[in-house]
Amino acid sequence: MKRSTSTSTLIQNLPLNIPNSLPRHVAIIMDGNGRWATQRGLPRIAGHYQGAEVVKDILRCCKEWGIKILTVYAFSTENWGRPTAEVDFLMGLFERLLRVQLKEMQQEGICLRFLGELDVLPLSLQREMQRTIDITSQNQEVYFNVAINYSGRQEIVRACRHLAKLVQQGELLPDAIDETIIQQSLYTLDLPSPDLLIRTSGEMRLSNFLLWQLAYTEIYFTNTLWGDFNCEEFRKAIEDYQGRERRFGKL
Ligand code: IPE
Ligand code: IPE
Ligand code: MG
Numbered sequence: 001m002k003r004s005t006s007t008s009t010l011i012q013n014l015p016l017n018i019p020n021s022l023p024r025h026v027a028i029i030m031d032g033n034g035r036w037a038t039q040r041g042l043p044r045i046a047g048h049y050q051g052a053e054v055v056k057d058i059l060r061c062c063k064e065w066g067i068k069i070l071t072v073y074a075f076s077t078e079n080w081g082r083p084t085a086e087v088d089f090l091m092g093l094f095e096r097l098l099r100v101q102l103k104e105m106q107q108e109g110i111c112l113r114f115l116g117e118l119d120v121l122p123l124s125l126q127r128e129m130q131r132t133i134d135i136t137s138q139n140q141e142v143y144f145n146v147a148i149n150y151s152g153r154q155e156i157v158r159a160c161r162h163l164a165k166l167v168q169q170g171e172l173l174p175d176a177i178d179e180t181i182i183q184q185s186l187y188t189l190d191l192p193s194p195d196l197l198i199r200t201s202g203e204m205r206l207s208n209f210l211l212w213q214l215a216y217t218e219i220y221f222t223n224t225l226w227g228d229f230n231c232e233e234f235r236k237a238i239e240d241y242q243g244r245e246r247r248f249g250k251l
Contacts, residue, residue, distance in 0.1 A: 021242045023195035025069035026062070027217070029209055030055070032201025036227030045089045050227040052097055061231045062142045063108060065238070069143045069191060071115070073209050077151035091122050094148065098128040102135065109141030115187040116150035117158075145191070152211030159185035188213055196241045198234075200226045218244055 030051055037047030055072060062070045075090060105112060112132050119126065162185050166172035172181075184190065194210065194217045202223040206214065220237045222229075 022066060023238065023241055024067070025071065025192050025194045025196075026067055026238075027071040027073075027194035027197045027210060027214070028058070029073045029197070029199040029203075029207060030226040030229075031199060031203055031207075032225030033227055035201060036225040039225075044086060047225075047227055048086075048090060048093055052093060054226055054229050056101070057231055058229070058234055059110065059142060059144060060108075061234050062144075063110075067142070067238075069145070069194075071145040071147065071188075071191075071194060071210070073147045073150065073207075075116075075148045075150070076208055077117070077149055077154060078208065080149075091125055095122070095125045095128050098125075098132050102132055105132070105136055105144075106139070109139040110136060111139040111141075111143045112136045113143070113145050115145055115147040115155075117154065118149065121149060143191070145188070147187075147209070150187070150209070152206070152208045155186050156212060183212070186212060193217060196220060196237065198222070198237050200224055200229050216246070216248055218246065 033047030033051045034044040035047070036050060037044050040046070059070060061067075074094065079090075080087060114129055114133070118129060121129075159182055163172060163177055163181065167174055167177075188210070191213075193213045193215065197210075197214055197217045197219045199205075199219070199221050202221070204221050210217075218241050220240055222233065222237065224233050
């Protein structure tokens with residue numbers, strides 16, 4: 001599947017009217033959909049459906065508050081290990097959401113990109129993804145990244161292979177490999193690292209999400225299930241972040 005990099009320069013040139021303490025980039029591990037549904041006596045898929053509604057609200061908050069980049073974990077490579085019916089439902093849901101939401105995302109100025117190994121996804125979903133990437137690529141209100149079939153370790157392996165090939169072809173010297181070059185070989189390309197990572201549902205782990213990019217990210221865990229997360233909960237997470245001192249190893 002063709003990957004679009006046409007938004008790269010736009011992201012580098014983000015306007016500087018963002019208040020200092022507001023995170024520029026928020027990443028979210030949207031967890032707890034199954035439990036949200038089970039609590040209500042509903043099938044797990046009902047939780048994923050509700051989860052999609054929450055994403056829309058959070059995206060609106062980002063636009064309203066001036067958070068420029070939102071990256072969400074929608075499906076991990078490990079999630080293929082779930083029952084086929086749940087996986088199929090999720091793939092269908094992603095495709096339907098893209099089709100139904102495209103017009104609104106376009107109106108709201110959302111620029112959509114996907115992180116992950118996309119070319120093994122159902123072809124009809126890949127087509128919908130590419131269409132969305134192409135149509136929204138010039139939008140600049142919020143850069144919305146969705147990790148689908150994503151693995152942080154696999155992303156690093158892929159970058160290593162890519163750089164090894166360049167060295168083999170004589171296009172790159174081993175000593176020229178530095179953090180910037182590795183970073184640019186990741187799915188996230190030139191996106192700045194997340195300032196804040198939120199994980200819902202009380203789980204306190206990364207589950208293979210953005211392993212390289214989260215090196216200095218502030219982390220916020222909440223017991224709230226993703227299906228119950230909302231603008232108020234999001235505001236609490238941002239306020240918590242704003243009270244922190246980011247030292248980056250310095251004093
Ligand atoms: C997160 O919710 C969504 C995906 C992984 C697709 P879960 O489906 O993991 O919900 P729980 O953790 O089982 O409650
Ligand atoms: C992480 O949640 C993946 C997504 C939110 C898409 P999981 O529910 O799959 O993670 P584990 O299994 O609890 O670590
Ligand atoms: Mg889970």
